[in-house]
Amino acid sequence: MAGALGHLVKQLTRNYEAFDPFKEGDILDSKGMMTASFDDLMNYLRDMMVGYESEEVLALLKEMEGVVAKKGNLDKIIAVCEQLCNIRYNSNVEEEKAVVGFDKEIETLLDQLTATSTKQFQIISITGMAGLGKTTLARTLYSHELVKYMFDFRSWITVSQVYLKKDLLHGILSSFSNVLTDEFYEMSEHQLGEKLYRKLKGRKYLVVFDDIWDCRVWNDLKMYFPDDQTGSRVLFTSRDIGISLHIQAAKPAHILRLRTQLESWNILMKKVFRMGICPDGLVHSGRVIKRKCEGLPLAIVIASGLLKNNFSTTWWEQIAASLRSFMVSDPRQYIDSLALSYNHLPLHLRRCFLFFGAFPEDYEVPVTKLIWLWIAQGLIHESGSRNLEDVAQNFLMDLIKRSLLMISRIKSNRQVKACRIHDLLRDFCLRKSEEENYLSNNDRYEHMLLLELTKSKNY
Structure with a gap:
């Protein structure tokens, strides 16, 4: 209904803007079209609010009639319509999650999931930083009518950082059965795995593993997913780009971008x-x-x-x-979502990541400068035959692969020239630094002094 109402408001706006009282010839026609648009809008609003006639609603409808009668203030008309929509729909309609801008990704992934030309079992992965919409995109694909039609079985399982293999098997199997007996919950991991294998054998299935943090999840379960050349698929979402390499995904990971x-x-x-x-x-x-x-x-x-x-x-x-x-x-x-990424970092990367809290907002950090500063702060140590710069470069790429840093500039040889951090992640760094007493005032002063000393360097 909100879509139809929006159409009426847009039509009213077009007629309102087209109306010119000083234009000769078609004044009556324009005026008639505008009046008809007002009438259509008011009739729609009255019908929409049947059964919701509280004092507030009646007051808003009366206010709308007054604005419409004066043929004025379109902004006020939009605001009142929004208020009425919120009263009418807030308690009844689940807010639609936005997948705006991912039409191409949906088309590509949908083709990979449902293509009949590829019969062998395939793994597909969606990766990117927290808050980019990986789960929303995966859910859109999972719920697509074509996907529902093409697969005999579908299952969705959310994977926590600390997981139990038995719980994951329970979760997947529960998607395939409405009635689970006590015997089901008493089964061992091996028995559950065998039950899952038999359930999937010869069938075309789709299983989504949402938010995986470690390739061990798949290594623990892959033996229970038969490849019977039926076109079955497993879809992973993860913040770690590197996971798709370890799980032998059929295609390179779909790395979600920031929106335009x-x-x-x-x-x-x-x-x-x-x-x-x-x-x-x-x-x-x-x-x-x-x-x-x-x-x-x-x-x-x-x-x-x-x-x-x-x-x-x-x-x-x-x-x-x-x-x-x-x-x-x-x-x-937002803090809980970002904390998951931080808590999954090994100790040697945590301090390197928190170091970004000392840079100004929206600051592009030259990689060469960053490596010097990390080394100067004692965050990098030699490892085997690798020198400090090589170790620091590996740390940087690890943070990028984990979707905690964004690449802002690339050199001609395709290496990273500069990187940056999103403001929400920077705020997280500042909060975590204060909590862990990292980057004290002296550290900040030393850091910014080093920053000034390296400003004149080319990068």
Whole structure:
């Protein structure tokens, strides 16, 4: 219904903008079209709110009639329509998750999952940093009507950092049966594995392992997944790009990118406005907010939570001016997700990662400079025949593969020239550094002094 309402509001907007009282000839026609649009909108709103006629709703409908009668303020019309939509649908409709900008990825992955030309069993992986939408993309594929039609069995299992093989087998098997007896829960790992193998034997199946952290998950379970040349598939999502190499995926990992500015705007509009229409008075502030999210859907979702249901120009301007301050004021919205990546780091990488908290916001760190600073801070130690620079380079690439750093510039030989960190991850570094008493004032001073000394160097 919100889509139909959005169409009516857009039609009204077009007729309103086309109406010119000083234009000769077709004034009556334009006026008639505009009046008809107003009538259609009001009739739709009255029908939509049948059964929801509270004092608030009646007041909003009366307010809308007043605005419509004066043929004025389109921003006000949009705001009232949004309020009515929220009253009508909030408790009944699950918010649609945005997969904006991934049309090409969906098409490619859907083809790999369902292609009848490839009968052998295949592993497919989706990777990228926290908050990019890996799970949402995988869920979209898993729920696609073509996927439902093509596979005899589908199963979705979320893998935690610390997992039990038996729990994973229970989870997969439970997708294939509505009734599980006590005997099922008393089975050993080996018995469960055999049961799963027999269940899948000769069938075409899809099993999704969401958010895996270690290739050992697949190594523990792969013996129970038969390859009967039926076109079966296993789909992994992970923050670690390197995992797809260890699990022998059929294709290179699908590394999700940050969203473009246009895609970010579309996501923000989809999250904030049910009709997807932004009032003109909020567009400028909205575009500033969109740019500051740096293409990360997690940041866009947090920003949309701050904006939703508050269409005050002053409020949007405040958010646009101090978005980061508003976002980090409630770290519960993102800290747990980012902490998972940090907790999975080996100790030697944790301090190297936290070191990024000392750089300014949006700072592109030249790799050569970063390596010098890591070495100067005593974070790098020689390993076997490798020198300090080689060890530091390996640490850097490991952090990139784990989707904690973003490559910002590449040399002509395809090596990384400069990297950066997203603002939310930088804030996490600062919080974790304070918690662990890392980067004290003296360390910060020494670090920034070294930074100044290396500014004149070419990189």
